[in-house]
Amino acid sequence: MNEPNGDVIQGTLDLLILKTLSLQPLHGFGIARRIEQISRDVFKVNPGSLLTALQRLERAGWLDAEWRQTENARRAKYYSLTRTGRKQLEVETADWNRRALAVARLLKAEG
């Protein structure tokens, strides 16, 4: 398997969604697009996982969802971050940084 692994790291999809939505409200496809763009196509988002995750985050009260007209006059479900979602983003960001730092240290120690 020489192909670079493009799957979103387990457990980080929520973080990526929250971060993306903290910039502006988006629909599902927009979120996927934005993640791929910002990560410069490192991450490929599986649509099934994405839509399930959106459902779950909405249920948890971190996202609000609203059916709106898109620029080209179609109905789409737009997601935006709630206040608790914003707090959750801070928590998950801090958590991610802590882990990333730990992994970096481990790698350095080995090298």
Next chain:
Amino acid sequence: MNPVGIWRRMARGVRALVNRPDTDREIADEVQHYLDLATEAHRAQGLSAADALRAARLELGSATAVREQVRSHGWENAVDTAVADLRYAGRRLRAAPGFTVVAVMTLGIGIGASAAIFSAVKPILFEPLPYPAAGRLTMIWEAGPDGARLAGTFGAYRTLEERSHSFDALAVMKGWQPTVTGGDRPERLEGQAVSSSYFRTLGVSLALGADFQSADDRRGGTRVAILSDQLWRRRFGADRSIIGRTIPLDDDPYLVVGVLPAGFEPVLAPAAEVWTPLQYDLADGRAWGHHLRTVGRLKPGVGIDQARSELAAIAPDLAKTAAAAAGFFPGGFGLVRLKDEVNGGVRDALWAVIGAVALVLIIASVNVTNLLLARGAHRQGELAVRATLGAGRARLVRQLLTESLLLATLGGVVGMAVAWLGVRALVAASPANLPRLSAIAVDGSVFAFGFGLTTLVGLAFGLAPALQAAGRDPPEGLQWTTRRTVGGHRRTRRALVIAEVALALVLLVTSGLLLRSLSRLLAVDTGFEAANRLTMQIQTAGHRFAADSVTTGFFAEALDRVRGLPGVVSAGLVNQLPLSGDRDEFGAHFEAGPAEAPKAFNGFRYAVSPGYLETMGIPLRRGRLLENRDQAGAPLSVLISESLARRAVPVGDPIGHRLRIGAPDGPAYTIVGVVGDVRHASLGLTESEAVYTTLAQWRFADNAMSLVVRVARNPGALAGTAREAIWSVDRNQAIVRVATMEDLVAASAAERRFALRLFEAFALAALVLAAAGIHGVMSASVAERTREIGVRSALGASRGSMLAMVVREGMALAGVGVLLGLAGAILATRAIEAMLFGISRHDPPTYLGVTAVLGAVALMACGVPAWRAARVDPATTLRTE
């Protein structure tokens, strides 16, 4: 998770469940929108419309799968699956109505019988008495050196009140049956005369008015009464102003001081509705009469043994006090917890009943398991297809368990209906002396019990088939549909049938033993002739009877009028009638010769009219019976029973010996005759020491007498005219307890008959279920082996040999079950040993008899499948393969 979040999840889940189509459409829309945008993106990169769509689809995967993935998130989907499982299970059960009805009824009977029995035994076995800190309540009696129980005396009670430090409160009581007059008709009430401490000892507060005061105990004090809630409502219209008013009881005005709360349950006298202070004092002639019951409330922290040893320490002094007052104290005390006293007589029997009903429930569950396993064999194909199509093993187990739980729940619903009816029947059929009868009801805890039982049963019988189904590989399961092979599940089913037969046999043996006990009991020689005797109790009340001579005169006159009635052969009066529940015992103090120690025996004291013994057919063994010449003023004559004669005068002729009755210093009676023993307290008890005097020669007039009338035939028909004859003397006297002597004999065996009925019902249910089990297994076996049987007959096996093969197989199962059951019964019948009468619990005829019955039933159960096997047509069978 914050509470808002939980709320939100719940709300969304509920909305999703309720608006399932809307939610689904929304998800579909979102997925579709995603797909559209992805397609556009691909087109923007230069793909053709068709290629763009394909690429987008590839990325997204199956749109349906995504929708399913999104849908399966959230708790509401678990509910959804369960509902789907339930629907499916419902369809499966509807598709096999025969199976469903049999299984549901089987479970209904098992669960219903268990719940009914549970509700009946719950107040007795599992609940404290309905008083505060009821564990501290004790019953105290006087006991002789041999442990023989004697009723308490007022003298002993007063001594204990002064000397004992173990009790917070002590109380004495005796029965009291006043007639309440005024209103449209007089009514005989059941009540108790008690020391004023009675309700305080029980820990009961009044709903209205005030408890008795210690001043109410004074002899000759104001007559006061406390009413039960029921009496207050029935007789006095729940009038709150009753407090402070007087009511006429036995022609005397009684001041009503209190009314008890509606929930008060008089455990010590279940029928009592009215209470009055006893008003004895030590100068009272009755102070040392053994006729009171004593109840005590232990101080907190005082153990029962501690109280016993304190009572033992007080006993010697009490004996001296009693002797000084010309009383008698037997030398010691007995003390038990009140709960044990109230329930002790039936507790073991109830545990046996619980055991029996548990066996029925187990047999019912085993039967349903067997039915499910048999169905499971037919369903292998279906399950295998489902597994092959991707249903997970857990999913299949869950599905099957849902099905058996649904079955159990249906059974539970039927069961609760059975329980509700069963409890009614139980209460209606139960012997009157079953303690705490009024507390028996189907209540919340019974429902909880039934529900728990249902779940347990559902899981128990569902697990075996579910695991069996899940444990098989799909391909093997698919082969099963051809029914070529016969698998290991048959072994399980055989084991289950054997267990069923064994358990049924245990129940059959128990009820067989009880049945034989009852017939032995009813064959007991009562000592009197019961046929064609009518009895009734005449009770005198009112000031008219203040003088004994009036009472005696009234009874004599009433007896004469009854004797004059057409059809009456003879008639007599007695103060206590055998098997009626009356119990009046006195000490018989025999005059000792110069070199002998004085001898005293406890015995029943009968005051009779001349002619009573002849009317009852009690045989004269020696000397003469009581006659008209044994009247007041004549030399005092007494008859004694054979047993008393044997014990008191072991050598020589008892005629001419003298004895005193009650007090050792009372007048001496000369023994003029010896008569046969009579079963007085119950058919099973051989307490037969008794003395008989004439009414005229007894020192006081009993105010209630039983009349016994002997007629040529049909004693019940005389009741009306006899009552009228008595009322023609005095219209205002209550006549109660009208019954033929045969009724009384039957009632005396009521408790055993009740237990027998229960066990019979259980045994019958077990027998039917076991038969159904054998039939089911053999039918399935024949059905599975149709091909084998076909081949055999094609090869020349006769129909007879096919028949014999099936019968042999079925009877082998039954035989193993019977052997195990016999061993089990030998152990299990220990539980009912105390309920047996006249036979051993290893009674061989019973064991042989029930084995024969079970064998015959098993043979019949094998018959149908065997007949079917014999009729297998080899040509048809082989062609269908």
